[in-house]
Amino acid sequence: xxxxxxxxxxxxxxxxxxxxxxxxxxxxxxxxxxxxxxxxxxxxxxxxxxxxxxxxxxxxxxxxxxxxxxxxxxxxxxxxxxxxxxxxxxxxxxxxxxxxxxxxxxxxxxxxxxxxxxxxxxxxxxxxxxxxxxxxxxxxxxxxxxxxxxxxxxxxxxxxxxxxxxxxxxxxxxxxxxxxxxxxxxxxxxxxxxxxx
Amino acid sequence: xxxxxxxxxxxxxxxxxxxxxxxxxxxxxxxxxxxxxxxxxxxxxxxxxxxxxxxxxxxxxxxxxxxxxxxxxxxxxxxxxxxxxxxxxxxxxxxxxxxxxxxxxxxxxxxxxxxxxxxxxxxxxxxxxxxxxxxxxxxxxxxxxxxxxxxxxxxxxxxxxxxxxxxxxxxxxxxxxxxxxxxxxxxxxxxxxxxxx
Amino acid sequence: xxxxxxxxxxxxxxxxxxxxxxxxxxxxxxxxxxxxxxxxxxxxxxxxxxxxxxxxxxxxxxxxxxxxxxxxxxxxxxxxxxxxxxxxxxxxxxxxxxxxxxxxxxxxxxxxxxxxxxxxxxxxxxxxxxxxxxxxxxxxxxxxxxxxxxxxxxxxxxxxxxxxxxxxxxxxxxxxxxxxxxxxxxxxxxxxxxxxx
Amino acid sequence: xxxxxxxxxxxxxxxxxxxxxxxxxxxxxxxxxxxxxxxxxxxxxxxxxxxxxxxxxxxxxxxxxxxxxxxxxxxxxxxxxxxxxxxxxxxxxxxxxxxxxxxxxxxxxxxxxxxxxxxxxxxxxxxxxxxxxxxxxxxxxxxxxxxxxxxxxxxxxxxxxxxxxxxxxxxxxxxxxxxxxxxxxxxxxxxxxxxxx
DNA sequence: ACGTGCGGGACGCCCCGTTCAT
DNA sequence: ATGAACGGGGCGTCCCGCACGT
Numbered sequence: 001x002x003x004x005x006x007x008x009x010x011x012x013x014x015x016x017x018x019x020x021x022x023x024x025x026x027x028x029x030x031x032x033x034x035x036x037x038x039x040x041x042x043x044x045x046x047x048x049x050x051x052x053x054x055x056x057x058x059x060x061x062x063x064x065x066x067x068x069x070x071x072x073x074x075x076x077x078x079x080x081x082x083x084x085x086x087x088x089x090x091x092x093x094x095x096x097x098x099x100x101x102x103x104x105x106x107x108x109x110x111x112x113x114x115x116x117x118x119x120x121x122x123x124x125x126x127x128x129x130x131x132x133x134x135x136x137x138x139x140x141x142x143x144x145x146x147x148x149x150x151x152x153x154x155x156x157x158x159x160x161x162x163x164x165x166x167x168x169x170x171x172x173x174x175x176x177x178x179x180x181x182x183x184x185x186x187x188x189x190x191x192x193x194x195x196x197x
Numbered sequence: 198x199x200x201x202x203x204x205x206x207x208x209x210x211x212x213x214x215x216x217x218x219x220x221x222x223x224x225x226x227x228x229x230x231x232x233x234x235x236x237x238x239x240x241x242x243x244x245x246x247x248x249x250x251x252x253x254x255x256x257x258x259x260x261x262x263x264x265x266x267x268x269x270x271x272x273x274x275x276x277x278x279x280x281x282x283x284x285x286x287x288x289x290x291x292x293x294x295x296x297x298x299x300x301x302x303x304x305x306x307x308x309x310x311x312x313x314x315x316x317x318x319x320x321x322x323x324x325x326x327x328x329x330x331x332x333x334x335x336x337x338x339x340x341x342x343x344x345x346x347x348x349x350x351x352x353x354x355x356x357x358x359x360x361x362x363x364x365x366x367x368x369x370x371x372x373x374x375x376x377x378x379x380x381x382x383x384x385x386x387x388x389x390x391x392x393x394x
Numbered sequence: 395x396x397x398x399x400x401x402x403x404x405x406x407x408x409x410x411x412x413x414x415x416x417x418x419x420x421x422x423x424x425x426x427x428x429x430x431x432x433x434x435x436x437x438x439x440x441x442x443x444x445x446x447x448x449x450x451x452x453x454x455x456x457x458x459x460x461x462x463x464x465x466x467x468x469x470x471x472x473x474x475x476x477x478x479x480x481x482x483x484x485x486x487x488x489x490x491x492x493x494x495x496x497x498x499x500x501x502x503x504x505x506x507x508x509x510x511x512x513x514x515x516x517x518x519x520x521x522x523x524x525x526x527x528x529x530x531x532x533x534x535x536x537x538x539x540x541x542x543x544x545x546x547x548x549x550x551x552x553x554x555x556x557x558x559x560x561x562x563x564x565x566x567x568x569x570x571x572x573x574x575x576x577x578x579x580x581x582x583x584x585x586x587x588x589x590x591x
Numbered sequence: 592x593x594x595x596x597x598x599x600x601x602x603x604x605x606x607x608x609x610x611x612x613x614x615x616x617x618x619x620x621x622x623x624x625x626x627x628x629x630x631x632x633x634x635x636x637x638x639x640x641x642x643x644x645x646x647x648x649x650x651x652x653x654x655x656x657x658x659x660x661x662x663x664x665x666x667x668x669x670x671x672x673x674x675x676x677x678x679x680x681x682x683x684x685x686x687x688x689x690x691x692x693x694x695x696x697x698x699x700x701x702x703x704x705x706x707x708x709x710x711x712x713x714x715x716x717x718x719x720x721x722x723x724x725x726x727x728x729x730x731x732x733x734x735x736x737x738x739x740x741x742x743x744x745x746x747x748x749x750x751x752x753x754x755x756x757x758x759x760x761x762x763x764x765x766x767x768x769x770x771x772x773x774x775x776x777x778x779x780x781x782x783x784x785x786x787x788x
Numbered sequence: 789a790c791g792t793g794c795g796g797g798a799c800g801c802c803c804c805g806t807t808c809a810t
Numbered sequence: 811a812t813g814a815a816c817g818g819g820g821c822g823t824c825c826c827g828c829a830c831g832t
Contacts, residue, residue: 020307021307021309022221022305022307023221024219024221024222025221025307025309098307099304103304103358103361104304104305106304106361106362106364106365107296107300107301107303107304107305107361107364107365108219108221108301108304108305109219109364109365110217110218110219110222110295110364112218112222117366120365121365121366124362124365146378149369150369150374150377150378151378153359153362153369153371153374153378154355154374154375154378154379156358156362157355157356157357157358157359157361157362157371157374157375157379158351158354158355158358158379159358160354160357160358160361160362161300161353161354161355161356161357161358161359161361162350162354162358164300164303164304164354164357164358164361165303165321165350165353165354165357167303167304167306167307168303168304168306168317168318168321169314169318170318170321170325170350171322171346172346172347172350174350174354177347177350177351177354178351178354180347181343181347181348181350181351181383182351182354182355182379182383185382185383185386186378186379186382189382
């Protein structure tokens with residue numbers, strides 16, 4: 001058989017369907033059918049639709065190259081730039097015309113699916129913490145006028161808005177606006193502050 | 198009965214349910230029940246769930262005080278600041294714990310509901326155009342290094358990311374990060390460029 | 395106003411919708427809309443969908459020229475021939491591509507709509523009685539081997555089968571098969587029997 | 592439970608409900624309830640109400656003993672007589688007080704349900720072709736004045752009219768009128784023509 | 789008396805996420 | 811591992827009644 005396991009195929013299909021239709025609109029039947037798996041097989045591998053979404057989300061986050069953010073060989077702010085370069089490149093592939101899966105989930109998922117909600121939050125937190133670490137490293141000695149966590153969130157906010165706009169089909173490639181407009185502005189202000197010492 | 202008409206009550210309930218649960222997860226039954234209306238009455242007033250969503254969205258956009266953006270009594274960039282002050286204040290009310298309805302829809306709605314998709318896009322476009330007008334007015338004579346539409350989108354992107362994060366329950370009030378971090382940075386860079394003449 | 399009354403317009407629309415879609419599949423909304431009448435006006439003129447159907451059916455039957463069957467100026471069997479010639483011509487008009495409304499109702503309507511059921515039966519009975527009278531007149535003195543009512547039913551059966559097949563889109567114009575095959579056979583056998591005296 | 596499978600039970604119930612109420616008036620809920628099946632199980636076995644109707648119709652046609660029409664041990668016209676004897680006997684059972692299911696569908700179904708419409712047409716065509724073959728065999732050498740296909744349609748028309756009348760509750764058992772009046776007349780005229788050689 | 793819009797609830801077909809028997 | 815049982819719910823539409831307006 002070409003597929004080593006149905007589980008992997010279902011996760012692939014789940015990511016695709018969640019991305020294409022959103023969490024609520026995607027259905028177990030559509031996912032298993034896209035995975036060429038029998039519908040009944042779903043619950044051999046996942047407790048529920050929610051747990052599938054969590055696995056999909058985790059794997060998606062694992063592909064975001066958070067490792068770039070802890071690559072000690074480069075200056076802290078460059079790590080941030082390189083990281084967002086990577087995720088922007090990923091988003092501009094034609095397999096990702098629906099924006100960032102994580103941003104879409106953050107906007108759609110509610111407390112009615114508590115476990116999933118918590119999963120989304122945790123992944124967000126992991127991301128912001130990695131960025132915060134670099135921001136703190138970028139201005140270690142100076143009297144800083146910025147709060148690293150605030151800036152980290154500001155970056156992620158701008159990035160998420162851009163990817164939300166990708167799904168909303170704004171007039172220009174939105175992720176490029178983020179890369180050419182918001183990201184440089186924010187980071188250059190950090191550099192300015194950091195050299196104020 | 199205190200309600201002047203069931204239609205208004207259904208729109209109110211629709212906004213609430215869409216906000217609370219998202220577009221796909223909200224149901225006609227829940228909406229009409231929240232409006233104390235019989236389910237069958239829904240289609241006396243709306244052709245479909247999609248058209249209700251469009252009316253809800255339009256009314257929501259009408260409440261965003263776009264008029265502030267064209268108030269000639271104030272300097273252009275101040276109009277932008279005041280406008281976002283207003284929408285941020287609105288978001289921080291406890292009736293809006295779910296983030297910005299427009300941002301949520303932009304992230305959730307797909308092309309499977311074409312009419313709704315187009316409606317979301319149009320409202321986005323109207324918003325960006327209003328901001329663009331002010332950005333152009335802010336730097337009329339100088340050699341500008343910024344593209345007004347890009348900057349407008351950058352602001353909306355950052356705002357949307359912040360409101361998406363509102364639904365995602367980040368640790369701090371996210372809209373305040375936007376107001377205190379991203380918005381001043383972007384606008385002050387415009388001011389700096391504008392005085393370069 | 396161009397319409398003398400909405401009632402007449404609704405009956406017209408009802409006949410068209412019942413013919414196009416069948417009794418159960420046709421809806422009040424579709425009928426009133428086709429009549430350019432507001433939905434609420436329906437019940438000013440008709441007690442129910444069933445009573446509309448009865449009025450439609452009655453008017454349809456009134457257009458079948460039963461008077462030909464009692465035209466004393468012609469021989470009895472000629473009356474039958476002429477009558478069926480007329481209804482066949484009516485059916486072959488392009489406004490009647492759906493077969494005979496009466497035959498369609500006879501096949502679709504059940505006892506769940508008792509009043510309508512009875513109306514269909516009565517119209518059928520009126521028709522067969524008119525034909526029976528002519529068959530009895532065609533062989534008044536001879537020892538008849540045929541039961542006039544049976545033969546009348548046989549004619550109507552064949553005619554109905556033909557019109558049912560019209561809706562079923564048989565390969566050839568079915569009503570012509572009836573006129574050229576079944577009708578002559580049955581009538582000529584009556585004539586033969588009648589001359590046995 | 593005595594039922595070997597719910598699918599078979601649903602087909603049985605579907606035939607009964609379609610027969611009792613007609614295609615449009617019969618509902619999925621009524622069918623599954625009659626089959627003692629949960630409503631949601633329906634779509635495990637059938638894509639839609641239309642496809643159930645097609646299966647029901649096919650099974651109904653398979654029970655019409657078309658094999659009698661190709662039984663080479665008997666003279667061609669006798670095959671026709673025997674075949675109609677069989678279907679008439681079937682119709683006179685008290686489980687078939689609603690007339691012939693195929694005839695009812697032929698009258699009720701419209702192009703709005705295209706697939707079903709086509710299925711009805713195909714079954715009709717199969718039937719008429721089987722009869723045509725016998726009519727052609729009945730007069731192999733003589734100069735025929737009849738078109739076999741026309742006569743086949745005339746027979747089926749008359750039969751359908753009779754069964755339509757069964758649902759319409761005519762005064763006498765209508766199928767017997769067909770057997771004692773139309774069928775002998777038509778066939779004997781064939782026999783007469785065949786001996787004209 | 790008729791036009792008119794909406795209240796009203798039941799029901800249409802279809803599909804959901806999940807569990808169970810084989 | 812699979813196909814089917816299972817019940818609840820999705821959106822849309824049904825036929826009908828009512829209250830108000832003319």
